[in-house]
Amino acid sequence: MKSNWEYGGYYRKHDMSGEVEIGTGIVKVHDIFDQLPDFMKHADCVFCDPPCSKQNINSFYTKAGRTDYQEDYRPFFERFFQIVDEISPKNLFIEVFKSNKDNFMAACKERYVQMEISESTYYHNKENRCWIIQATNDQPIIRFNGIDEQDAIELICKEVDFGCIADPCMGKGLVGYYANKYGKRFVGTELNPKRLAVLIERINSGKL
Template sequence: MTAQTVAVDYGDIWQVGKHFLCCGDIEQNHAERFLATGRFRPDIVYTDPPWGAALATGFRTKAGLSRQVDYAAFLAAFADSLQAVPIVFVEMGAKWEGQLHEALNHNQYKLARRWEITYYRTRRAILLAYTKYQFSIPILGDFTGLDDADTPLAVLQKNTSTNQVVFDPCTGKGLTALAADKLHLQFIGMELSPTRLAVGIERLCKQGNYTAQKIQSLAFKK
């Protein structure tokens, strides 16, 4: 089947099957507003945020939101975007691990597990699991040596149950969305770039034989 072609604009919310995806900016606190539209309550986060200021700035430039990114401020906004979800998995380059810890610790997250993985089967990377301080949640599975193409599905298989909701505030082209859909979980995602989000929506449509529908447009300022 040919994937549905969609044209995404900044501020759009799209429904794909039981999944919801929004084009918005975590640095502008759009995650809270997006999640409130559907009163979504995510159970788990799996995400791959930009690694470092150069990459974060590059993504903003390609999305037509050009400005230099302060990476510490970006990670603080990223931590806020998690909306107190009790368990969070993050792919990251080891170079930025300390800054990520600082941002998440400030938001009352503690590091629970750490694995060495690969990125695009060539680069070394890490996969980190965090939990909120007030929760005692077991982290299941050993993901050492897996590639990032395989980790979302592997993690969600081990650490979710029926009817849970997966949130990714940096959805990109939808790898976590595809993994959640395969496991019959509901996916809620946000992505800065209309172009990248459109690719993710189209891939999700093709995988699940869904029709995507724009259901709302929020007045986000660029």
């Protein structure tokens, strides 16, 4: 039976093995529970929209063809912040949801002097509520004023002063697409090659 989670089938067209150089970036199919690739450590800014609950992680595992489901959200949360600590970005942006917002805010406050949270939406639908956390020690604070996540990512890639932006759970690669659009360096990892191949296609075609 044909899978519903082919994401356009671009993974058949693009070689997704090893470190893939594309546009201004480097990406890799990779599980964040494995050792962080060195190229990720060159980033000085992070934007990530990580899975927000155990159920959400496991739905991504299903889409990636994995059956070794997580029994708890905590290990993912802890591993995520180990990666943040390894990268140690000047600016950390995290898209969060009702289910993970409080814990992520607390973890950001432990690490950074300033932490701000802005309301946002996803898929340009006002019913789809999410928030964007910005954590920094010394960088200007951005107020997103309710704009959609996609527009927020574009704004960050266009306006924020960074040398390289990382997204450890890159998905179909909005961060990579917009960083490339504005000539900024990006790095990313993503569990599912089918999702990451969408970014390669988007950069090659120049269209979202």
